[in-house]
Amino acid sequence: MTAKTVEILLIEDSPADARYVRELLTKDRYILTHAASLEEAIEIIDRRKFDLVLLDLSLPDGNGLESFNCIYEKLPQVPIVVLTGLSDEGVSVQAVQAGAQDYILKQELTEYMLPRAIRYACDRKGFEENSRRLLLLEQHEEFMATLTHDLKNPLIGANRILELMAASALGKIPEDHVNLLLQLRDNNKLLLSMIQNLIEVYKFEKDVYAVRLEHTNILKIIESCIKEIAPIAANRDILVRTDFAPVVRDVLADHSAMRRVVQNLLDNALKFTPNGGQISLSVQGTNGCVAMAIEDTGPGIPLDEQQRLFERFSQGRIGKKYTPGTGLGLYLCKKLIDAHRGKIMCFSEEGNGTRFTVTIPAA
Numbered sequence: 468m469t470a471k472t473v474e475i476l477l478i479e480d481s482p483a484d485a486r487y488v489r490e491l492l493t494k495d496r497y498i499l500t501h502a503a504s505l506e507e508a509i510e511i512i513d514r515r516k517f518d519l520v521l522l523d524l525s526l527p528d529g530n531g532l533e534s535f536n537c538i539y540e541k542l543p544q545v546p547i548v549v550l551t552g553l554s555d556e557g558v559s560v561q562a563v564q565a566g567a568q569d570y571i572l573k574q575e576l577t578e579y580m581l582p583r584a585i586r587y588a589c590d591r592k593g594f595e596e597n598s599r600r601l602l603l604l605e606q607h608e609e610f611m612a613t614l615t616h617d618l619k620n621p622l623i624g625a626n627r628i629l630e631l632m633a634a635s636a637l638g639k640i641p642e643d644h645v646n647l648l649l650q651l652r653d654n655n656k657l658l659l660s661m662i663q664n665l666i667e668v669y670k671f672e673k674d675v676y677a678v679r680l681e682h683t684n685i686l687k688i689i690e691s692c693i694k695e696i697a698p699i700a701a702n703r704d705i706l707v708r709t710d711f712a713p714v715v716r717d718v719l720a721d722h723s724a725m726r727r728v729v730q731n732l733l734d735n736a737l738k739f740t741p742n743g744g745q746i747s748l749s750v751q752g753t754n755g756c757v758a759m760a761i762e763d764t765g766p767g768i769p770l771d772e773q774q775r776l777f778e779r780f781s782q783g784r785i786g787k788k789y790t791p792g793t794g795l796g797l798y799l800c801k802k803l804i805d806a807h808r809g810k811i812m813c814f815s816e817e818g819n820g821t822r823f824t825v826t827i828p829a830a
Contacts, residue, residue, distance in 0.1 A: 473585065474516065477501045478508045478538070479523040479550065484573060488521065488550075491578045497585075505529035505537060512541050519585055520547045522567075524558055535562040546592035548584055550576075568592055622662070626655050646702075653699045660734050660796075667727060668779075668795050668802075678806045682830045683720040685757055686711060689748060692729045696737055703742045710749040717830040718757045724803045725827075728811075731796040732761045732823050739765030739821065756809075757829050762822040768815040776813055777801035800825075 475497055479485045485501050492499055500515065502508035505528045520542060524534050538547060549570035551559040559570035568588035571580065631637055633648040640648075693707055700707050718725070736746045744764040751758050768776065775781045780794035804811040809827035 472496065472498055473589070474498050474518045475500070475521060475585070476508065476511065476515075476517045476519075477521045478505070478526065478534075479521070480504060480526050481523070484523070484550070487576065488581070491576060491581045496582075505534055508538065509541060512538075517542070517545055519589060520545055521550055521585075522547055523550045524562065525552070531558045532561055532565065535565065535567060539566050544592075544596065546588040548588050622655050622659050626652050626659075629655070649698065649702060653702065656695075656699070657734070657738075660730065663727070668799050678721045678724055678803070680719045680721060680807070682717040683722050683725060685718050685720070685725065685759065686715055686750060688722070688726050688729055689750065689759070692726065692733050693748070695730070696733055699737060700746070703740075705737065705740050705742070706745045708745060708747045710747070712751045714752070715750050716752055716757060718807075718827050719830045720807055720827060721803075724806070728800045728803055728825065729759075729761075731800050732825070735796060735823075736761055736763035736765070736821075739763055741765065752829065753826075755829055756826045759825045760822060762820060764820045767817040767819050768813065768821055769817050773813055773815060777811070 473496065475492070477485060477488055477499055479488065479501065480503050482503075485503075489499055489501070500511060500517070502511055505526050520538055522535060522538055524531050526534050529537060535547065535549065543566075546568040547562075547566070549559045549562050549567050550573055551570050552573055556570075556572065559567075563570055568591050569584050571584050629648045629652040632640065633645045633652070635645075689709075693709070697707070733746070740746055740763045746764075747760075747762045749760045772781075777797050777800070779798045781798065782794040801811055804825060804827065807827045809825060811823065811825050813821065813823055815821040
């Protein structure tokens with residue numbers, strides 16, 4: 468089917484009515500295939516695809532709703548317009564209630580009414596299909612949001628047990644076993660971060676996540692996030708350096724949202740920085756804003772991938788070689804910073820690390 472052509476199956480036992488319908492539909496806009504019986508129509512349907520069906524309910528081998536149900540069962544995704552006479556208009560109404568897009572009295576068929584009915588039927592069917600797919604998508608996302616939320620608590624509980632075991636609170640264990648337990652804890656923290664991103668993206672896109680702007684101390688958030696990643700950085704011999712201006716104003720921000728941004732950027736830096744590498748954080752005040760930068764000594768990001776960096780589910784070739792991810796971390800950062808009327812940017816060169824900058828208005 469081309470953009471200007473509609474493939475139509477006409478199921479009509481009256482040669483005169485079929486000829487009249489063909490005369491009403493211009494050949495350059497419609498391709499009409501005629502079947503004189505239900506059996507012939509089914510044979511054609513089995514080997515051809517159609518965009519719409521024009522169906523006469525009074526057929527020699529099928530009558531009333533029986534004819535409609537048979538075609539609807541074969542072509543549930545294709546719009547059906549019923550052609551009817553005055554005597555069976557009631558049955559046509561029942562067909563519409565059962566799934567037909569419309570019905571037209573044969574006495575009212577004109578070169579204006581028929582194309583109009585065909586166009587509206589196709590539009591309505593398309594709208595119904597899109598609505599159905601959207602509902603399925605929403606149900607899927609709600610299921611995923613519930614699932615990811617339910618996964619959080621077991622992981623948090625497991626981490627507490629692992630930390631107690633590593634600290635010998637449940638009995639003395641060998642040093643090499645301690646390192647294994649801490650690696651398990653660190654992997655769980657990565658999973659928790661991915662789960663939290665999924666939950667917060669869902670909330671944000673469903674307008675459940677309301678950003679509440681208030682005076683927020685960005686340095687306290689950064690210091691808290693650095694403290695969280697410190698054990699992982701230490702295990703991998705990664706140096707975390709900070710360079711904060713002597714005086715940094717508060718920002719107008721949502722505390723939880725800004726914490727999520729800092730956590731995601733630090734998690735990214737930690738993920739890509741090699742053992743023995745370095746992560747640098749700086750915070751400066753500039754032109755009524757507060758600017759934060761997080762830089763790593765990782766492999767960098769290819770130029771062609773930087774354009775898609777903040778897209779939903781975007782993951783680069785290099786990123787997939789490291790640890791698994793959802794491709795939602797930077798997407799969520801961009802959405803949250805946009806909600807703060809701020810800017811987030813990436814500066815990277817393949818082989819020379821990556822630098823993310825975040826600028827948001829000061830309070």
